[in-house]
Amino acid sequence: MKAGLALIRFLIAMIALALASLAGAQTLPGTEPLPADTATAPAPDPFGRETPRGAITGLLRALADGDYLRAAQYFPAEESPEAETGSETSDDGTDALAADADSQPDVDRRAELARKLQIALDSGGSLLAFPLLSNEAAGVVDDGLAQNLEQVGTLSSEENAAPILLQQITATDGSMQWRIALETAEEIADFVPAEAVEETITDEDIAVAGAPLIDWLKLIALALLAFAAFRLLTALLMALLRRAIAEHDTSPVYRFLHAAMPPLSLYLAVLTFYATAGDLGVSIVARQTLLRYAAIVAWIALAWFALRLVDAIARVVTGQMHRAERRQAVTIVSFLRRGAKVFLLAIAFVAVLDTVGLDVTTGIAALGIGGLALALGAQKTIENLVGSVTLIADKPVQVGDAAQIGEVFGTVEDIGMRSTLVRTLNRTLVSIPNGYLASERIENYALRDRFLFHQTIGVTYDTDAKQMERLLGELRTIIADDGHILDDDARVRFHGFGDSALQIEIFAYFNTRSYPESLAMQETLLFAIMRKLDELGIAFAFPTQTIHLQNDIVG
Structure with missing residues (x-):
């Protein structure tokens, strides 16, 4: 049951940890109101006791180093658990009690409590895992305990169990510190007999980083x-x-x-x-x-x-x-x-x-x-990201589309967060930044709903008006009978007199969205036109020049 409860708490903490870290960043350091009687903020605690997580982390480091004098700083002084009167710290982080002969017995008492706590934890006690420890100065406020108390573990034995509590106290410099609560210190003294401490002193196990x-x-x-x-x-x-x-x-x-x-x-x-x-x-x-x-x-x-x-x-x-x-x-x-x-x-x-x-x-x-500097430095990156969103929203091109983008023609293979990849006809891969792409002219060939057939046929000037009228009628019949051509826009007209040909314009749309299919339809129609001109005996014109020579004979 104990392991199951701890496992559930661990799961909840793992899911909430990142969101809590991000949420905590919304309050900038220094924006909290100062106490009315404090002009400046207290100096940082050299032992890291500002938060429950800091206190337990510092205590474990002291125990790992075997520095029980430093570990004593995480236990309450004998005078009062609410207002420290003899725990002033010097600039180098050493406790003034260590140099005070009158307070030395209290330091020794707390060092022994630290040793006993380590023994109790080694023999079955437990501490909350690092992610579960509160990193806020106020601790966990909705845990059902007093506001200045925080449970960080459990002392366990075959007979009974007791919570390991931290208590928030006010130090002489006005800072708030978390230390082992007085009632927990008393429980520790009762949990571990004095002879157990003597056994650990004579232990000769090989130690690595403070543990066997x-x-x-x-x-x-x-x-x-x-x-x-x-x-x-x-x-x-x-x-x-x-x-x-x-x-x-x-x-x-x-x-x-x-x-x-x-x-x-x-x-x-x-x-x-x-x-x-x-x-x-x-x-x-x-x-x-x-x-x-x-x-x-x-x-x-x-x-x-x-x-x-x-x-x-x-x-x-x-x-x-x-x-x-x-x-x-x-x-x-x-x-x-x-x-x-x-x-x-x-x-x-x-x-x-x-x-x-x-x-x-x-x-x-x-x-x-530094947001402004970051924005200036990442201007192109942001521009490309916005460009990618614009491309997805406006849909000028999609993956698989054949398009002309500026001077690049090819098939769109991928639209990424920074750039778009285009496979050209030469099978090269061109990367185009989305910021540029969003502002560039794009001609999307894949979105065509029909394909244009627009040809101008030139016949020779030997063709008389009667033949021309018959040819136009036959060509209109061919266009009308072609099932792939949309009738609404199709037309065949005698277009004009060219330099070397009589010009006939054929304008129509193939009813297809596929480019390969349009090529096949166009080929079939061109063959039909060629066969009709051969049938009527009308020849295609090509650029020619006729030169008339006049010989004047002088008698």
Whole structure:
């Protein structure tokens, strides 16, 4: 039950972490109102006790280093848990109590409590994983505890269990600090007997990064075993599906599962590791360190899963759109796929940065402060992005269209977020920035609803008026009898007297949207015209000159 509850909390926190980080960035540093009695903000706490996450992280680092004097700074002083009167810190981050002979017994007491806490956590206690710890100065305000209390873990033994609480206090410099609550300090003293402390002092285990080497090996083995088990299970499942689904390559269900299984195996392995690591009885330092970085792996797995899922859905939808000949939908799906992947990568990047402890809020705020410079530097990128949106909205060209774009003629192969790819007749691939494309003249040949047949025939001047009238009538009959020609605009007219021919204009439209079909129709019509002129004995004219020579004979 305990592991299941922790697992649910971990899942909720993993989903909300990136959104919380982004939401927190909307309040710029320094915009909070100052207290009425404070002229300037307190200096940063050298021990990082401003937030529950900072306090636990600093405490674990001190325990890993074996520096129990520094770890004592995270425990309440003997005088009062609400107002520290003897915990002033110097500029170099050392506690003044360490140099005060009168306060030395209190420092020793707190150092011993820190050692006992480590023993209690190593022997079955637990702390919340790094993503679950609040990184806000006020902590979690809706957890049902007092406003100045925060639960960060649990002390467990065979007989009973007790929560590990932090309490927010006011230091002498006016800053707010989170320390182990007084009631938790009393529980720690009762949980671990003095002889247990003596046993840890004489322990000769090989230590790595503040924890026994064997503990690191146990946790790493657990993680690898969990991942191998889930990969094996998913491989068996996919093998069964390949046998059960005849055409699995085209099955949407199979393609979805094929895309989801590798990252899902990694993510489930992380969840299993999180739920079972506490049962190994290993050092809290090793456990919390690997759980922290397991959260990074979980975010990577989630991002990997989402990216593969987006690609799988896009492939299925694109295939359906191709079969339905909805080329504009293919362009939109391609654009949305790229946009979704960029958005998912941004969320994962922010979440990973937050997990490793970087101040995401400050970084995003810095982007806001430098927004003007960023906009100027990315002017072309923004222009191309807007251009791609314009192309998708206005639909001047679609994927698969043959078009003349400026001086480039070819077939549109892809409309991306930055540029459009055009395959030319020479089979070269031309990349045209969408910002330029949105403002350029585009002639889309694929949108023609009919094809023009416009020919001017020249016959020789040996053709008399009667022959010409008969020829025009025969040609009009040929046009009228052709089932591929639209009758509303078709015409055959004696056009004029050329330099070397009598000119006949034929104007008509073929009722087709296919360019290859129009070429076949045009060829058939031209052969019919040639045969008719041969039948009537009328010759095509070609440029000729007739020279008349006059000989004047002088007698």
